[in-house]
Amino acid sequence: MQRLTVFLCCIWIGSLMYGEMVAFWRPYWKCSWPPLQQNLTEVPHSHEGFKVAVITDPQLTDYTSHGLTPGSFAVKAIQFFTDIYMRRSFRTSLLSFEPDEIIFLGDLFDGGPYLSDKEWKESAERFEHVFDQTQRGSKSRLTGIPVHYLSGNHDIGYAGFHSHKREVIERFEKVYGETNYRMKIGSVEFVIVNAQTLDGSMNENSTSSSWNFIQNISADANPLPRILLTHIPLYRPNDTPCGAYRSSPIINQRISNGRSGIQGIMYQNYLSEDTSARLLDLIKPILVLSGHDHDQCTVSHPTPNGPVIEHTVGTFSWQQGNLYPSFMLLSVSALSSSTTSNPEGIVSTNLCFLPMQTHIYLWYASLFIITVFLLLSWPTSGVDLSYCFRKLTELAATAIRTTSKGGVKVKDEDANYEYDMVWDAEGVMHLIRKGYSKLSNANHGEVRSSARGTVVARPAAKKQTTPESDSSCVQIESETNLEQIPKGPRMTKGKMSYIVQRLFRTLHNIAVLAAVNLPLYMMLLIKDWT
Structure with a gap:
């Protein structure tokens, strides 16, 4: 945040120097x-x-x-x-x-x-x-x-x-x-x-x-x-x-x-x-x-x-x-x-x-609107510009590779994945991918029990898709701890505290910018008026 404040302060100083002084030299340079x-x-x-x-x-x-x-x-x-x-x-x-x-x-x-x-x-x-x-x-x-x-x-x-x-x-x-x-x-x-x-x-x-x-x-x-x-x-x-x-x-x-x-x-x-x-x-x-x-x-x-x-x-x-x-x-x-x-x-x-x-x-x-927006929205821990640059570079490289292949991702016809069909206590079915592997002739079944009902997993569904990650898992807990669910008023207080902290931080940094730039602006006005 300090770097952002210094950067904005430099932008404001440059803008004031140009708008109140340098701009009036340009007619002599151009005419x-x-x-x-x-x-x-x-x-x-x-x-x-x-x-x-x-x-x-x-x-x-x-x-x-x-x-x-x-x-x-x-x-x-x-x-x-x-x-x-x-x-x-x-x-x-x-x-x-x-x-x-x-x-x-x-x-x-x-x-x-x-x-x-x-x-x-x-x-x-x-x-x-x-x-x-x-x-x-x-x-x-x-x-x-x-x-x-x-x-x-x-x-x-x-x-x-x-x-x-x-x-x-x-x-x-x-x-x-x-x-x-x-x-x-x-x-x-x-x-x-x-x-x-x-x-x-x-x-x-x-x-x-x-x-x-x-x-x-x-x-x-x-x-x-x-x-x-x-x-x-x-x-x-x-x-x-x-x-x-x-x-x-x-x-x-x-x-x-x-x-x-x-x-x-x-x-x-x-x-x-x-x-x-x-x-x-x-x-x-x-x-x-x-x-x-x-x-x-x-x-x-x-x-x-x-x-x-x-x-x-x-x-x-x-x-x-x-x-x-x-x-x-x-x-x-x-x-x-x-x-x-x-x-x-x-x-x-x-x-x-x-x-x-x-x-x-x-x-x-x-510039004032941009300043307030940046001070309000800037992350507290700052922005890692080198990380952002690396990510942008990776995205650009991926886009270039995709474009070089005609812009269409080729589907691997041989890439088949095995899925389990899982029914929960309410009778809703879910497809759970077991892993990234070729189809095998081994089929197995599994029955899971819980306090609220029975979940049956059957290895009967097979679906073709593009490879993503190794495996996914499902964990069904027998009971839900209702006390761990955040309540509405507590969420509201947290948001209000966050907003107040943001506003206080923004006003503080605006005060810092004003302390530097207002005297400069007044000095430029007085210099030309007297």
Whole structure:
């Protein structure tokens, strides 16, 4: 039993070390910055380009996420395990790539529009802690990476919400900057739009402001290659395939309008078809990046200037319905657009997957069940593995010999055995084999007496069978000692004592496992949280 406990303890230590630490190194081992497809004769040998990491939909959970009581233990527990997963993913998985820029594609919070100013401020502080760049040890030079933000529907709501609660946009812009802006990285201009307002009424200030911004961009005489960043994906026909990275069913268009006097859109899965076509026509992007869907999707939009690829990046959180959270790496050319002519030479993308936290917790649960089962069922004296191995070897050898003979055991026609027919006091006949021998001409009879009756044995029955052992015997006692028969209550007490001993032994060994592994688990949590 001690060996089993030590073995299980090692399994638990290995599982915790992998699930809480090593799993977050794997994205760095398996993923890499995508190369730019450029003509080497046109590109200087020292050119590396700019490296941009893209994150979307972290959606910090709060009491609005699951309809729970604010401040309850359930809310705090969900927040902690969701936040520490994203903190580990950001600090260990993403920052290890040493990006030059980081972009969030919206939905920083979950209940953003419905939170009070105090609750919203607390969520903003949580966000800052989860995606903190400081205290990186030997990689402290990574601190201060420029970060750019988009607004999402879970941050500021849709156009119908802005008509009666404009302050949600104002408090977002106060902390994270404007919701419509442009920026230049390398030789590419990134255009960020407040997609939640684009399908609203032009009478609304937020909608008219967004379209005026887009119109001004389209008036540029010599624009740089552009990448359009929008939280809500562009329109796509229903059931459009999303590519090999999609893990959940396709989500089709759904638009909900306001009720009870609220005007405008309150929810939509994609931008409308007219709005999408107008965006592509005015901005003329070479690439579109979006979020909102929580799952990965790659589609192609036809335009007069050629097809435009849109990548919808999956959520960064394991609590948002996607078993395979992800982020995207962008390589952006530092050369002018005149140096290279193809879009692949200007920007290149690579999707990277984070650890599957749900699977890790399922493994913990399965391992716990296996642990309890083994501790309950393991023999007290242990298991002789060498003996088991010898028996398995013998069984395998027997099976091989049987198979080599055609799989049928050959019957020996000459092997006949002699049996006695024995009748007991109740008149029931029994066949008793006398021994392994050939038939002989000698017949004999025997009469046995007992206190209860007469048993007669006659050597008249002969039967053919396969050889087994030398001989069998029957012993009939004249009297039965009833006191030697165990009674029901005594059997029950013995079983109860056995069960109690097993349970006590199991709890003792579980306590030993917990004493070793719980401090390790807490240490790993504290290490990544502080």
